[in-house]
Amino acid sequence: MKEYERKQLLERVNRESSTVGVEIPESIEIQGEEIDLRSFVFEIKRRDSVPPGERDRVDRAKRNLRRERLDRLEPIEENEVSREEGEELASAIIGIDRALEALEGLDAPDPETEAKRQEAADQKRWMNFLKKALGREDAGGGRTKF
Incomplete structure (x- = not known):
């Protein structure tokens, strides 16, 4: 060849x-x-x-x-x-x-399932961020008492 x-x-x-x-x-x-x-x-x-x-x-x-x-x-x-x-x-x-x-x-995974999984993970991260930023949760994961 x-x-x-x-x-x-x-x-x-x-x-x-x-x-x-x-x-x-x-x-x-x-x-x-x-x-x-x-x-x-x-x-x-x-x-x-x-x-x-x-x-x-x-x-x-x-x-x-x-x-x-x-x-x-x-x-x-x-x-x-x-x-x-x-x-x-x-x-x-x-x-x-x-x-x-x-x-x-x-x-x-199919794209739709992956997109839903990613959206749920993003939402969870955002909620955790908001809780910490607003002082509603201490570093140990428990609720802060007022």
């Missing part, structure tokens, strides 16, 4: 928008084991949040996907593959990135 082709592939897999419009691969081979990646991701995403019992499974899947991504990226970086092999690896890497994005998105 020519150097400019290698650089194009690396730019493609590292581009932030590379996963836009890309589907999660149906299956992927990780460390010699075939994984039904799409069904796994959809099974986990179908729930509102990841149950505690599944958290380890999801974290392990993310670690394995990151490791597989690096393993597939290295031959491109080291220029150890043909153009065709590089294209196949790049497509697989982008599919892995798409799955990782979906799994990473599970950790973040």
Whole structure:
């Protein structure tokens, strides 16, 4: 593979928008084991949040996907593959990135819930400030007697 082709592939897999419009691969081979990646991701995403019992499974899947991504990226970086092999690896890497994005998105609360949580925290801080500023609460958290 020519150097400019290698650089194009690396730019493609590292581009932030590379996963836009890309589907999660149906299956992927990780460390010699075939994984039904799409069904796994959809099974986990179908729930509102990841149950505690599944958290380890999801974290392990993310670690394995990151490791597989690096393993597939290295031959491109080291220029150890043909153009065709590089294209196949790049497509697989982008599919892995798409799955990782979906799994990473599970950790973040939806924007509406996060906004409500933030508003409640801001209101609590403001009330505590007002109480202290008006002298209605001492430093120990108890009420000041008049």
